[in-house]
Amino acid sequence: MEMDLREKSLSERLPGHIFNKVHEAIGEASMCWDKVPLGIFDSSKASTIGFNLCQLIADELGKANK
Numbered sequence: 001m002e003m004d005l006r007e008k009s010l011s012e013r014l015p016g017h018i019f020n021k022v023h024e025a026i027g028e029a030s031m032c033w034d035k036v037p038l039g040i041f042d043s044s045k046a047s048t049i050g051f052n053l054c055q056l057i058a059d060e061l062g063k064a065n066k
Helices: 016-029 043-064
Strands: none
C-alpha cells in the first residue's frame, strides 16, 4: 500500500537546513524595501507561509523520488 505524501511529518520529509533556509529567506525578503514601512511584522503569518512552502517543496520532492 502506497503511503500518502503527508503521512510523514515535515521533519521526516524535508531536511532541517532547507526548512530553516526557507524561513530565513522569507524574513529577508520581508525587509526588501527602500524605506522599511512602518507597521507590525506578522511573524505568525510569515511562519505559516514558510511552513506551507516547505510542505509544497517536500510534496514535490516526494513525487520526484517515486
